[in-house]
Amino acid sequence: MLHKTKPLLTLLSALGFAASLTSTAQAAVVASVKPLGFIAAAIADGVTPVEILLPDGASEHDYALRPSDIKRLQSADLVVWIGPEMEAFLPKAVAALPAQKNLELAELTAVKPLLVRGADDDAHEHEEGAEAADEHAHAHHHGEYNMHLWMSPEIARQSAVAIHAKLLELMPQSRDKLDANLQHFEAELATADTQIAAQLEPVKGKGYFVFHDAYTYFEKHFGLTPAGHFTVNPEIQPGAQRLHQIRTELVEQKAVCVFAEPQFRPAVIDAVARGTKVRTGTLDPLGTDITPGRDSYVKFLSQLSSQYASCLKGA
Template sequence: MTHKNTFLYAGLSAALLMGSAFAAQATVVTSIKPLGFIASAITDGVTDTQTLLPDGASAHDYALRPSDVKRLQDATLVVWIGPEMESFMTRTVSQMPAPKQLTLTALTPVKSLLIKGSDDDGDDHHGHNHDTENRDEDHHHGEYNMHIWMSPEIARRSAVAIHDKLVELMPQNKAKLDANLQAFEANLASTDQQITKELAPLKGKGYFVFHDAYGYYEKHYGLTSLGHFTVNPVIQPGAQRLHEIRTQLVEQKAVCVFAEPQFRPAVIEAVARGTSVRMGTLDPLGTAIKPGKESYMQFLTQLANQYQSCLKGE
């Protein structure tokens, strides 16, 4: 090999190494899986999307590992809801450069759609166990309901924000990112229309959910939740709250009570025992869904099917 060829080879190798290093680095990291569903639709064919929380983990009680901190620091873009929801990320994200982070609840188009948390709805859902009540309130996500991925419209606005950030960070991929956003918005609109039609007959059928995570979805599709067992799924509801729910179940105001894959407390079965109420499961994180360009639509549809299967009695 001549000196000139050696020089060219070395230069080419360095360029390839730099290119592969950028490819390895060009990763969008989302805090939770449903945000990964939205982001992966925008990044499809452009870059990799990863989720920080492993399946089965809850943002309510997660603690970052050193490997998680490294993934956040190495990411091209970090997408999260905000410190009220993922408090375990606050310190690490606050030390990152502003262009590398996207806090969804800080965005003006998202802020305008936030709904109040149930602590403000006048429902004494904590009962009178003051120790539990104080801890529960401490863990509630501030003034607003932070389960924003349950809203199809907030998801659309989040997708636009992710798209805009990525166009800034990798302008060479603008055409593909534009096409991905357009496809996401079209798919979301048709899925939303279909679900609206399917869930319409369920309006007025009362039910209880395990924890206060579904407000945006219920409001959007006009579902009739009678309440929830707990605000923070890590903390068991108090005796007074259970008595209130049991009374309503006995009076047949509710058709269903819904548990969750991560939380199947015996307390739900005990309260429902001896009543005609059915038991269902709602998965607020889409645990079994694989991230991809259609995954957010699959997530919305799966929730619709889970509501239907219990409320219809199928």
């Protein structure tokens, strides 16, 4: 009897292990980049899991899909991304998915009127020759519009509404929880919006340089006044003339702060700021150290605000 029981238990254990593997492989929502995962996690909280496609430390600008990524996309109930101008590594994989699994935020009717054009011309208007031509070609990396949409609180709200609608189609039995999650997200976002506006009010009008043009939506929303950016595509180092132009503005004290990023901390930032009174800070456009959850997007915005305020105030 004991001999019969042991194989049975072994079989049941194996089946249980296989089932656990299957369940963990089934990602209900896959978001391309972490900040989109923050928004999705707020709506899906307590309903269905959310996974982030891009690993921490990787750049959305030059990522290459692995076979395991393809499997995650194929097994997802919903894939949330921005569009081919941002995630150039995704269109082919997403095209193979059924339309109802694809949520391309840049194509949303409510989002399109909120798009702003890429700030690529101001960085190149003083440059000449082959260097300028090369950098200008790379300036159009994202196409006509700036695609760092997660930096806009209003686009984030519209994205949350769209994710809510998609999940409601997939999981109508979870309507009450999904509705409650959306209401909570909108309320918390409105509160954070007011708090961040108050935090940043004292630093309006103070000039600064960011490493690349990821922050336009946030800056416009809260009335900040950047002096410019080092590069449009963070994979491309700024040219000598651009660095000279920035250095001149720093020496003339037209900016009080220069921001690097955790993903990109090139030596050129320290070199350009050396010997000036300008402060250096760090802005994290991906919320690298934040864990996706119910209030992670609001935490992301608040962290970004504090990073701005700390350097601009000189704290």
